[in-house]
Amino acid sequence: MYATQSDVIVHLGEPVNDEDRARLEHALEAEHGIARARSNPRAGQLLIVNFDPTAISALGVLRSVHAQGYTGRLVGM
Numbered sequence: 669m670y671a672t673q674s675d676v677i678v679h680l681g682e683p684v685n686d687e688d689r690a691r692l693e694h695a696l697e698a699e700h701g702i703a704r705a706r707s708n709p710r711a712g713q714l715l716i717v718n719f720d721p722t723a724i725s726a727l728g729v730l731r732s733v734h735a736q737g738y739t740g741r742l743v744g745m
Contacts, residue, residue: 693706
């Protein structure tokens with residue numbers, strides 16, 4: 669069986685400081701199916717999430733962002 673990975677870009681609806689950004693990334697990476705969540709402070713409010721689409725959908729990733737108290741929208745895959 670081959671591992672399947674996809675990336676999705678989430679635009680956060682509000683600015684996030686470095687501490688909150690790290691907390692959000694850590695919380696997302698704890699979710700089943702999410703392998704990595706990374707952002708670059710210079711990239712503004714964009715978050716790149718690497719996930720296994722057989723375990724969680726892109727919409728599921730967005731729901732996880734919302735569950736952490738952030739607004740956001742999917743802007744790319």
